[in-house]
Amino acid sequence: MAAVLLPRSLLALFPGVGKRHDVPGATVGALIDSLDTTVPGMRDRLVEAGPRLRRHINVFVDGEPATLESAVSAASVVHIIPAVSGGAR
Amino acid sequence: MTRVQLLVGTKKGAFIFESDPARTEWSQRGPLCEGWPVHDLIVEPDTGAILAAAGSEWYGPAVWRSADGGTTWTHSSAGLTYGDEADAIKTVWSLATTPDGGVLAGVEPAGLFRSDDRGANWRHVEALTAHPTRPTWEPGAGGLILHTIVPHPTDTERTWIGISAVGVFETRDGGASWEPRNVGVRAEFNPENRFPVTGQCVHKFAMAAGQPETLYQRNHCGVYRSDDGSETWQEVTGDLPSDFGFPLVAHPRDPDTCWLIPLNGADLGRYVPDAQAAVWRTHDRGASWIRAGAGLPQKNAYLSVLREAMARDTLDPVGITFGTANGQLWNSSDEGLTWRMITDTLPEIWAVEANVLED
Numbered sequence: 159m160a161a162v163l164l165p166r167s168l169l170a171l172f173p174g175v176g177k178r179h180d181v182p183g184a185t186v187g188a189l190i191d192s193l194d195t196t197v198p199g200m201r202d203r204l205v206e207a208g209p210r211l212r213r214h215i216n217v218f219v220d221g222e223p224a225t226l227e228s229a230v231s232a233a234s235v236v237h238i239i240p241a242v243s244g245g246a247r
Numbered sequence: 248m249t250r251v252q253l254l255v256g257t258k259k260g261a262f263i264f265e266s267d268p269a270r271t272e273w274s275q276r277g278p279l280c281e282g283w284p285v286h287d288l289i290v291e292p293d294t295g296a297i298l299a300a301a302g303s304e305w306y307g308p309a310v311w312r313s314a315d316g317g318t319t320w321t322h323s324s325a326g327l328t329y330g331d332e333a334d335a336i337k338t339v340w341s342l343a344t345t346p347d348g349g350v351l352a353g354v355e356p357a358g359l360f361r362s363d364d365r366g367a368n369w370r371h372v373e374a375l376t377a378h379p380t381r382p383t384w385e386p387g388a389g390g391l392i393l394h395t396i397v398p399h400p401t402d403t404e405r406t407w408i409g410i411s412a413v414g415v416f417e418t419r420d421g422g423a424s425w426e427p428r429n430v431g432v433r434a435e436f437n438p439e440n441r442f443p444v445t446g447q448c449v450h451k452f453a454m455a456a457g458q459p460e461t462l463y464q465r466n467h468c469g470v471y472r473s474d475d476g477s478e479t480w481q482e483v484t485g486d487l488p489s490d491f492g493f494p495l496v497a498h499p500r501d502p503d504t505c506w507l508i509p510l511n512g513a514d515l516g517r518y519v520p521d522a523q524a525a526v527w528r529t530h531d532r533g534a535s536w537i538r539a540g541a542g543l544p545q546k547n548a549y550l551s552v553l554r555e556a557m558a559r560d561t562l563d564p565v566g567i568t569f570g571t572a573n574g575q576l577w578n579s580s581d582e583g584l585t586w587r588m589i590t591d592t593l594p595e596i597w598a599v600e601a602n603v604l605e606d
Contacts, residue, residue: 169324170281171306202324203306204333214305240305 160234162189167240168204172197186217187226189236204238214241248606251560253296253568253589255576256285256598263317264589266587267455270566270580273589280311280320286394287555288600289342291350291365295604298366300352302338310339310352310366327352327360329376341555343396347403353393357384357410361422367393372422375408380427387411387448387467394554395451399459407477412448412467417477428477433468451495451554455502455532463505463533465495465554467513472533483533488520494557499565505530506559506567506583508552517551524548526583527569542586543577550575553597560601570596 159180171174175197183189187209192214195200206212209226217224230236253264253273260278266387280299299311301322309322309575315538327336334356341353350362352369359372384391395409402420407428425465432447445448448467464471464480469490471480484490489509506528511520519525524543528535544550550571557569567579574593579586 168280168306174320183349199325200321202309202327206307207328207331207333209331211291212305212307 159232160189160230160236162193162236162238164238165240166240171203172200184229185226186211186219186224186228186230186236189230190226214243215239216241250262250561250604250606251562251566252602252604253558253576253578254288254290254299254600254602255570255593255596256301256555257570257574257594257596258284259594261311262593263315264576267303268562270562270578271587273578275590276317278594279313279317280322282307283311284338285311285598286338286340287342287598289344290600290602291344291383293348294365298342300342300598308336308339308354310342310362310369311352313368314327323367324369325367326362326371327354329371331359331577337390340394341440345398345403345406346401351396351398351406353396353408353410355390355392355393356386357393357413359393359408361403361420374418374423375416375425378416378425380413383420383445383606384410384413385446389554391429393424395449397454397462400454402459405459405476407452407462409449409452411450414445414447414448415449415452415464415477428473429461429480429484430478431480432464432471433435433467433482435468438503450493453495453497453505454529455497455505456500458502461532463495463497465492465507467491470495470507470533479480483529485533485536487527487536488538490554491517493554494552494569496557496559496567497586499559499561501530504528504530505533506557508557508569511552516549518549519551522546522548522564524550525558526569526579526586527581539579539586542579542588549573556596557600558601559601566601568601569598570599572596 162179194234216239255262260282262277283301297313302308309324311322313320319406327337352360360369360375397407399405416425429447460476462473469484494508495507525540530595560566567583575591
């Protein structure tokens with residue numbers, strides 16, 4: 159189970175959902191799919207057609223920039239962070 | 248008790264204003280929808296639920312829904328996709344309810360989606376984006392957006408949509424096929440062909456009350472009326488001070504009356520002519536236009552009003568409300584003759600909807 163940490167602005171979209179989620183998966187994409195089963199609609203907020211991470215969503219696995227295909231381990235800590243660039247509009 | 252409710256979409260969330268029928272004192276709530284940019288707001292006529300068309304730079308497109316008057320909200324984009332091999336959808340731009348209980352959503356890049364479960368799930372109306380002219384569609388300054396949806400009030404097979412800078416399309420078979428409806432509409436920015444089949448920059452259109460075959464169109468290049476269900480258009484720009492502007496709203500009971508706000512020109516700053524704010528109306532189907540500026544600033548008013556940022560209520564006399572790109576919200580409770588400011592401290596206003604509530 160990797161630990162996924164969600165940002166404040168994303169939590170606001172899902173009332174009652176906590177910041178930290180321990181979910182199964184071997185890649186970032188699999189973690190997000192797992193998260194979507196417990197928080198329906200979460201994947202649509204993070205992933206767009208491609209599939210790829212939305213343009214202004216940054217994911218870090220153990221401190222390193224990641225994509226949906228990036229590998230994670232059971233001990234990984236995954237931060238999901240809205241990019242600074244997304245505030246232009 | 249009768250209340251008038253204004254639903255206001257801005258660059259930084261939705262706001263709700265309410266007044267008694269006098270429409271002189273307004274309460275304010277917001278920002279709602281977690282501060283997401285909101286392009287359109289509507290009310291489901293049978294449930295009273297509020298729907299908001301939105302798109303976040305971070306979290307993508309969604310249709311928000313509140314069943315309790317805007318206190319709590321859900322959001323969904325389930326099915327709002329062209330598939331993994333196609334362009335991602337950036338935002339939801341427009342919403343409309345259909346006479347058979349469906350909801351239609353226009354998106355960027357331009358396409359139409361339908362929900363038959365109150366906005367929880369969406370399916371692509373594929374025939375529109377499969378139209379043979381699709382490879383030629385070019386965006387306007389606001390993007391390639393499907394910004395206007397006008398369902399026929401009784402015939403569920405007929406719907407009109409508007410795309411910038413592509414034009415008006417109509418379906419007469421429930422969305423299975425679509426026809427361009429731009430005959431007679433100028434495209435001055437296309438010197439090779441001023442009257443193409445598609446490529447017109449429609450900005451907004453509205454149906455005349457009780458006359459589904461009569462449509463009024465605010466275009467990048469003039470104002471038009473159709474008397475034959477959009478098959479042909481005739482220009483009625485007449486003595487308006489410019490041929491450019493964005494919003495247009497039609498009277499809820501008088502098919503001969505509509506209102507609009509001319510701006511000085513597409514390449515001249517896009518603010519009210521001579522920096523003097525005014526709303527213009529016709530009472531004779533566009534044959535003549537009347538200016539009304541009483542209460543509005545008449546000097547140094549560099550105001551712009553965007554395509555969805557004007558609405559009318561259904562009271563008698565009709566109330567008109569518009570919002571500006573610099574966050575001013577103006578209301579008239581006498582059919583557009585005189586104006587009062589509600590507030591001037593909102594974010595950039597993108598959408599206004601007026602709703603009359605009976606408690």
